[in-house]
Amino acid sequence: MDAAAAAERENEMTVENTRDVAVLGLGEMGAAIAGALLAAGHRTTVWNRTPEKAEEAVAGGARRAATVPDAVAAGEVVFISVKGAAAVRKILEEAGGALAGRTVVNLTDGTSAEARETARLAAGSGAEYLHGQIMTIVPGIGHPEAVVFFGGEQAVYDRHRPLLDLLGGKGTLVAADPGVPVLYGMSVHGIMWGLLNGFLHAAALLTDEGVELKRFLDQAAPSLAALMSFLPSIADEVEHSRHAAEYGALRHHHPSVDDLLRESRDRGVDDRLPAHTLSLVARALADGHADDSYSRLVDAFRTP
C-alpha cells in the first residue's frame, strides 16, 4: 500500500467512525464534554439556553443550534448536562418529536427518582436512554482514570461505547435501571463527605495542638490505609444481617468515641460529629447490641 492509499484509507476510517452528536448544556461540564467529542473528530452540534456560552465550543469546531429541536435533530446521540432534573425535563419537552430514534445520554445530577422520571420521558418520545453519573471534576473529562457510572440497556451502552469512553476511561454500565448509577454516585460522595468531615475534625484537633498535618498523614499512613479494607466485611455483615463481633465490638467503640467527644470539648472544637456517633453507639448498646460489630448501626440509618 503506497502513501496515498494509506492516507485515503485512514480518511475512510475516520469518516466511518465519525458520529453526529449533540451537547445540550454548556456549563463547565457540558463544555468539557463538547470539547472531548470535538477533539475526537465527531460532528458536534451544541446548544445552551444562554447562547453566549456556546462560543468556546463553536471556536473549537462545533455547530451552534438555535433551538433545542434543531440541536436534537442534529445528533444521533444527545448528551444533556444541565443544572437539575427540571431543566432536563424542559429540554425533553421542547425537543418533542425530534427525540424519536435518538439516544439521550443524560449526565445531569439529581436523585434516582428524577433519573427514572427523565428516562420515562425520553422513552415516551421514542428515544433510547442512558444515565451517566460523572465522578470526576471538569479537567478529568477524557482522562483514562476518570470514572462514569452508566445506567441503561446493555445493547445501547455497547453500541455507543466508543463515544461514552471519551468521557472517561473508567466508564462502567452498573445497571439497566437509570436510578442505580445515581445511587452509586451519591454513595461514593456520601462516603467521601464522611471521610473528609472526619479528617477536617481531626485536623482541627491536631492543628490546635500544633501537630503538622503532613507529619500525621505520613506517620499514620498504615492505619489510614487500612480503613478502606474494613468496608468489604462491614458490607458482608450488613448484607447477611450477621453483626456478632468477637473483637472491636460496639462496647469497645463507646469509650473511644467518648474520648474524642471529651477531647473536642476540651479544645473548643465542634463536638457535633462525635456527639452524633456516640448517640448512635449508645442507642445500639441500650438495645442490647454491645457485642455487635459497628455494622449494627446500619439499623439506625434505615429506621431513624
Place this chain on the structure above:
Amino acid sequence: MDAAAAAERENEMTVENTRDVAVLGLGEMGAAIAGALLAAGHRTTVWNRTPEKAEEAVAGGARRAATVPDAVAAGEVVFISVKGAAAVRKILEEAGGALAGRTVVNLTDGTSAEARETARLAAGSGAEYLHGQIMTIVPGIGHPEAVVFFGGEQAVYDRHRPLLDLLGGKGTLVAADPGVPVLYGMSVHGIMWGLLNGFLHAAALLTDEGVELKRFLDQAAPSLAALMSFLPSIADEVEHSRHAAEYGALRHHHPSVDDLLRESRDRGVDDRLPAHTLSLVARALADGHADDSYSRLVDAFRTP
C-alpha cells in the same frame, strides 16, 4: 563450637535479653500484652484488681503479684492497661515509691490531657514514662502489621524498643509529648467513624434499592480507592490556609449534598448526616466561600 557450647551460648543470649516486666490490668488487651511478653520469654509479673483475671497469665508462666507496689517493684518496665485515666491514677498512687527508676508504659485510652496528667504523676514518683496508643484489636497484638503510636523521650523509647516491638510490628514514636499519640489515635478513629457512617448511610440507600453491596464495592472500587488520596492536598490547604479551588469548589458540592439529602428523605433513610454536611456547606457559601475547596470547612470545626 560444639552443640553443648552452642546451647549454652543460646541460653546466655536468652538470659541476657530477658527482662523483668510487669503488666497491671488484665482485661482483654492487658492479657494479650502479658501473653506477648511471656511468649518472648520475659519474666512477667501480673496484677489485676480482681485477681481471678490473672489466672490465664499465671497458667502461661506469669507470677501473680498481690498488690500494686509488689507488681511495680517486680518490673523494670511496667505496662498499664486499664479502663480510663482514673484507674491509672489510682494505680500510680498505690504504687508510690515503688515507681522510682521504673519505666511506665501506659496503654490506657483517654484524652491527651489525661495522658499528660498521667505522665506528670509518673515523673513525680521518679518513673520514666511512655504513652502507647494501640491501634489494633486484641488478636492483633504482636502482629507485624499492628500499629502503636508512642509518645515520650526518644532515649527511653530506644532503650525499651525490643519490648515495645512485641506489642506490634508497626510501632512508632510520634512525639516527645505523651498527648500527641492520643491525638493521633483519636484522629484515625474519627476518620474511621466518618468513613463508616458514610458507608452505612450509603448501605441503607443501596440495600433499600436492592443493590448488592459487594457489587457496589467492586464496581466503585476505583472511585473509593481515590478518596484517601484527597487527604494530602486537603491537609496542605488547611496547613497554609489556602482554600481557593478552580474545580470541585463548595458551590459544586452544594447541589450534590442536596441530592443526597433529598434521596435519603425520599427513601425514609436517616437524613442527619447529609443535613449536617449541607448546613456546613451552606454556611460557607453564605460566608462568601463558594469558590473555595472543601478544606474551607475546617473553619466550622475550629469555631463551631
